[in-house]
Amino acid sequence: MRPVNEWDEEYVRQLPRGEFDWIEFKGRGGLDFTLPSIAENKVLEKLSIQVSAMANSGGGTIVYGMTDPTDLSAREVDDGGISLHLKGRNTKEWLEDVIPHLVEEPLRRFSVLALTRSAGAPSAEDGRGIFVIDIADSHDAPHQARDSRYYVRVGGKSRPAGHRIVSDIFNRGNHAEFHVDLSIYSETWIPSDPLSLPIMMGSERSPRRSVHLVLTATNRGTVFAQFVRVFVSIPERFVPSDERDDDDVVIIDGVRHFQFAENNQKRDVVGHTMGYPKYGGSWFDPILPGLSRSWKFSLHPGLRPQHMKNEHIYWSIHADSAPAAQGRAEFAKLPFEVRDNHVIE
DSSP: OOOGGGOOHHHHHTSOOSOBTTEEEEOGGGTOTTSTTOOHHHHHHHHHHHHHHHHHTTEEEEEESBOOOSSSSOOOBGGGOEESEETTEEHHHHHHHHGGGGSBSOOOSEEEEEEETTBBOTTSOTTEEEEEEEEEOOTTOOOBOTTSOBEEEETTEEEEOOHHHHHHHHGGGGSOOEEEEEEEEEEEEEEOOGGGSOSSTTOOOOOEEEEEEEEEEEEOSSSOBSSEEEEEEEEGGGSOGGGOOGGGEEEETTEEEEEEEEESEEEEEEEEETTEEEEEEEEEOOBOTTOEEEEEEEEOTTOOGGGOOSOEEEEEEEETTSOOEEEEEEGGGSOEEEEEEEEEO
16 A cells, blocks of 8 residues: 555545445535535544544544445545635644644654645545545553543444554553564575585485475564464474473363474573584573564475464463454465575684
8 A cells, every 4th residue: 555645536446345443434514614515523523532542553544535335336536525725724734733732641653744726636626625634552441532431443433442442542652552463484405514515425415395484573663562472383204203292281172283482582692512502691682672582483394385384373472461462364375485594604
C-alpha cells in the first residue's frame, strides 16, 4: 500500500471495498458543515469518536468526501467534495488545529492530506476536495472521545471499549510490544577443516546442508525489554532427530510438536583454552524500543519448500511483566531462502 501522502483520487477509488478496521469512508455530509443540514458540533462529535477508535486500535485512515458503496457501483467523489474553507479558514489547516484536541490525551501523531481538483482529485468541484486523515498508532493511548468514552475499531466500526480493553491499552506504555517475523533459510556448505574430510583418499569434501527457522522480534513499544523468553513449537516431522527430547513434546491440535526456548541472555568471551573460547558470567541484553533480536532453530536438513503443507509453527514471547505475545504461522507461507554453496573456514 502506498504511503498516504502519495494517495490521489484514482488510488482511493481502487482501495478494497467492505468494512475494515484500518480505513473508513465518509461522504460530504460527514465533514462539510457549510451544508445547511449539517451541524458543526455533530461533525466534531463523530470525528472525535473516529479519532479515538483509530488511535486506540493501532492507527487508521479516514477519507472524507468519497462514497463507499456496498454494491458493484464505483466509489465516487460525493457531491463534488468537501468545502476547502471551513470556519473561514483553509480546511486542511483547520483540521490540523482541531484534531489533536478532539480527544484526551491530545493526539500527537497524525497527518491531513487535501486532494483538490488541481491536485489529485480531478472529479472534485472548484472550491472543494477530498480530505484524508491518517492517524498513527498512538503511544499515548487510550484516547477518550468528547463524550467521555473510549472507542476501538471492531469489524470496521467504531465501538465503545469495555473496561478490560481500556485496561489493556493503558498498560501498553508500561511494557515492550513485539512484532514477530518468521522465515526459513537453507544453507549448503563445504567444510574446509581437514578433520571433516571423507575417509576415502582422493574423494572430494562432502557438502553439508542445514536448515533453520529464524524468529525476529522487533520491539515496537516505548519501553525496553530487560528479560525476554521465546518459545517456538515446531511439528515433529520438521525437527532433526538429534534435537528431539521427549521432555519437550507438546500436543497442539492433535499433532506432536517439539517446543524450543531461547532468551536474550549473553555471555562474554574472557579468554581461550586449547583454542576453545572461555566464557564469563551471563547477562541479559535488553531489547531497546525500535530494535530487533533474532533467534534461529534447527530444522530437518532435508527440508524443501515442496515438503511443507498446512502445518503450523506456534510461538510466544514473554518479556518482563508484560502479557505474553503469541501467534502462529503456516509453514508453507513462510519465506524460504536458499543460500549457495560456500566454504566454511
